[in-house]
Amino acid sequence: MWHRERPAGHARSWRTLLPEQPSRADSAPAVRGAVRVTVAAVAGFYPAIHLLDRPVLALYTLFVPVAFGLLSPLPGAGRRRAGTVLRAVPAAAALITLGTYLAAATWSAALGMLLVGFVLVVGASLGPRAAGVVPALQLCYILACFPPYAPGTLSDRLAGLAVGATATVLCERLLLPEPERPSYRSRVADGLELAARAVRELLRGGADGRETAERLRAAGRELRLSRTAPGTRPTGAGARDRALAQAGYATRRFLDLLAVLAPQLRPPVDLPSAVLLRGLAAACADEAAALRGSRPAPGFERIEEMIERYAAARGVPPDLRGDPHPLLRRQSTLLAAAVSAVTVSAALALTAGRRRPTTGLPVEEFWYAGASTPRLWWVRIADHLTPRSVVFQNAVRTASGLALARLVAGSLDLSHGFWVLLGMLTLGRTTAGATWSAVRSATAGTLVGSLAAGVLLVSAGDATEVYAALLVPMMLVAFSAGPVGGPAWGQGLFTLVVSTAFAQIAPVTWQLAEARIVDVLTGSVIGLVCGVLAWPAGARGEMRRGAAALLRGAAPLIRITVERAATGRSAPTARADAAAALRRALLDRRIAHAAYAQLRTEPPSRRPVDTGPDWLAALNFGSRVLTGTSWLPWSEGSAWPPDAATWAREATEEVVSATLRAAAFPADGVTVRPPPLPPGILTRLPAPSVSHLVDVEVWLHALASDLAAVGPGGTVKGGLW
Known part of the structure; x- marks a missing residue:
């Protein structure tokens, strides 16, 4: 059920299909998330089903927290995650309304799924907030576009969205909120502070050049986006995210060039180089302070002026004996480092809200400086409207798979057919091999979970109070182990959760578990077909x-x-x-x-x-x-x-x-x-x-x-x- 890539070519043993329990370190964030999702889900579900007897309202109050809190990789800490959910509520309401009316016919619901799936996946490229809520928004349409066609229940559906989203926001803010992680801004500031210290120590002759070079390279590696938590990466389409990302790239290039220079900077350094290095150290310290909010962002003009003076003054000193080539190469490297520092300074000014173009700098490097946010969004989307883009490929693969799944589920009149789309959505991967690996594990987990659910439904019968008592502990276990245990644990445990929940919404038999198997297998086959036919190599x-x-x-x-x-x-x-x-x-x-x-x-x-x-x-x-x-x-x-x-x-x-x-x-x-x-x-x-x-x-x-x-x-x- 939960999206997690697994290496293609897993060993085909039953033990591999049901992977080992996750480690305690990996489980801690999942346990916190499980508590938040469970509380948010049951806070609206129990009153709606047991006090108000409104099953549609209960269904949405249950699945909205699961969609936003579990299926969606919301970025950041508690406050930011809550804000992301709030911003997504209008879009979710529009998709529920659209799905409710398009459910009148299978073909209209499938066409709607094709359009919604494509737009949402392409829109996810706008940044981590947009990408984080895409699975939840897809689920909102999926739930609403399935039979029965009942426009009269739209008020209950929207009310369920409101209750579920409100509970999710409150839990994200107040109940075991995710801790703050080091921001990318602080990482860039750390790198610039290290650069300032290293340059001053090298000019004084108080540092070993090779050791300093290793520290500078290590700091540069820490600025890779892969070393940064997904929610703190500056990957958005807006000017500030673009500028912060550019500042990070330029800072890493600056640190790497200083690492090349470090073993060569032995006093006495030629006077033009020493002056430029001292100026760069001071500029790095000022920029780091600006990133930490202790002073305004300095402009790039000061470094640009230093570069112009250095470019005019550098050269071979008249009293230099021997080959001038090493000195000239070192000066060229220093000048390249200074240019990277100009880029850092100009980009940091843009992160502070400066929107005017960076006059005097290459227009291609800061083309976004004077652009409006809507234009920057359109540029990001337009970049990917080509079959060469993996974003476009993923959008086509996902949208066609969801539309085909909706068409098959509607044409075959499958019971609980939205599980077909949910299975295709959560098990689909960007490569055919990874999809097959996920499907094999998920199939095994679904079979085991369905057998356990069948035993439970036969044993408890119509005893609604038994299902009500079991729902919370089952959700806690499923939502804790599923996200880190892989598709087998996720699908198996989620089968128990949905069986326990649906047994309270309407009378059910062991055939509910059978329907779960059929639907998940159908969605898996559709996902495999799309994975093989649409860019299978990812x-x-x-x-x-x-x-x-x-x-x-x-x-x-x-x-x-x-x-x-x-x-x-x-x-x-x-x-x-x-x-x-x-x-x-x-x-x-x-x-x-x-x-x-x-x-x-x-x-x-x-x-x-x-x-x-x-x-x-x-x-x-x-x-x-x-x-x-x-x-x-x-x-x-x-x-x-x-x-x-x-x-x-x-x-x-x-x-x-x-x-x-x-x-x-x-x-x-x-x-x-x-x-x-x-x-x-x-x-x-x-x-x-x-x-x-x-x-x-x-x-x-x-x-x-x-x-x-x-x-x-x-x-x-x-x-x-």
């Missing part, structure tokens, strides 16, 4: 296509960026020649990121984990290209001499051709060997072109490192960009 196939499109789309941007540097033109201005390619690459990146996010939730394939491409390296490559396109070079300079321009073209073509080869994901990966700089060229170039040339060299070698990591078994190396 995100895996789309991940390959999306990553390939991102790599192919990034290739021309590499040429454009290096050409601008070689001709002495600044990248952040007058980039009309790259506008179309940038828009395409940005869309490709959003589609690929959505596929990767879903892929992380799916069971692994049967082949060894080290034999496939490194999708994260491909995504990192795309982000690195887009960052370089926006910021490289840092300021206008003079055109490079012929030998430097020739080297740039050759190195660029080597990386571009490797990018296009990597887009096919060959079994043996790709080999990238950009040619070295011509001997003595750094001494022949005028400033600041010498620094621009090293910037391009560092960037191309970092791209080559990412491409090599994309291959099977590759690892992302520590690039300097």
Whole structure:
């Protein structure tokens, strides 16, 4: 009954079909949730059925708390969860009303299910709040769209919604509320505070560079969304969530670049670098304080001014002996870190409510700054209205499955036919293998639960007081073990709960358990059919296509960026020649990121984990290209001499051709060997072109490192960009 991914290819033993009891640590949140859902459900159910004798009202007061409190992954702590339920009540009322009137005919109810299912799944992409209530909203329509066609009961249905939602809100707020978890804002603040301390210690010579680098990289890994609780992830479509997510990505990039610099920063550091590093440390401390609410968010203009001064002042000191190349590479890395700090500062200003465009920064990077919330919602939805999107694929798969289940249940006149849709909804997975694994476990659990329910119904007969006494303990056990025990425990225990509840609503016999088996099996078969016919590989196939499109789309941007540097033109201005390619690459990146996010939730394939491409390296490559396109070079300079321009073209073509080869994901990966700089060229170039040339060299070698990591078994190396 509860949605939980299981690895495809489970062992086929009976013990596997009924998995082991969950651990105590995993059970604690489930027990709290079980208490809240049980209290909310019975608070309206018992008075409605035993005092008022209104079965329709009782049914809705029972299932609304189950839908919102159990089936829906509501984000956040108690107060936020309660607010999410309140905001969803109008939509739930509209869906109940729609389902009530469309139940007049099977075909109209099925068409309504098709539309509702598609819209809700696509709408879930708007953010965690929307995604959290989608299962509950689907259940509201499912309950209402089944026979009997009774528009006269609409008032009781809506009253049941009101009572059940009110009880759910009160329990989420007052009864064992979910504790607050560290927010993503606090994680970003922790990373920035660490960066400020690390830079100051390194400049004083009081820290070991390698140990500091490890701490910085570890802090960067903590900013992955996978390390953050689902309810606190900034995945919404609004400007503030987009800005906070961008601040997190940029902070991680900043920390990784500081980690590359840390072993190289030994006093005395050249004066321009030391000044910039002190300024970055101060800016990081101010931004961390703003994230914690102790001061207003600083603007990005201060860091931008520091970058401009540094870009003009950096270079080879006149008294430096030996090869200047290491110093120039270090300066290029520091400048890249400073650009990441600009992105962090600008994004944090947007999280504080600044809605004006970030003048002076790349418009593609902060395109959402001046956009209205409805427009941002539409952009998020429009991004996924393509068969390439896993969101679109999931919407088609879910909507067609629910519509087919409604059509089958209505045409065959199945008793309690909404269980068919509920089974399809809760057992459906994004891959055919995972669906089959869930169905096998759920079938075993349903059979065992139905046998136990049949024995109970035969033994208790019409003794309503027995069912009333058993309902609460059964709900507590089912709602505690089901969410963490897997489909077998969930379906088996839920069968006992619904049998006990329905025995109080109307006279029943052991045939209720039989109907439960038939309905769940029917829904499972429909879910399997849809899983096999509609994108059975889930995100895996789309991940390959999306990553390939991102790599192919990034290739021309590499040429454009290096050409601008070689001709002495600044990248952040007058980039009309790259506008179309940038828009395409940005869309490709959003589609690929959505596929990767879903892929992380799916069971692994049967082949060894080290034999496939490194999708994260491909995504990192795309982000690195887009960052370089926006910021490289840092300021206008003079055109490079012929030998430097020739080297740039050759190195660029080597990386571009490797990018296009990597887009096919060959079994043996790709080999990238950009040619070295011509001997003595750094001494022949005028400033600041010498620094621009090293910037391009560092960037191309970092791209080559990412491409090599994309291959099977590759690892992302520590690039300097």
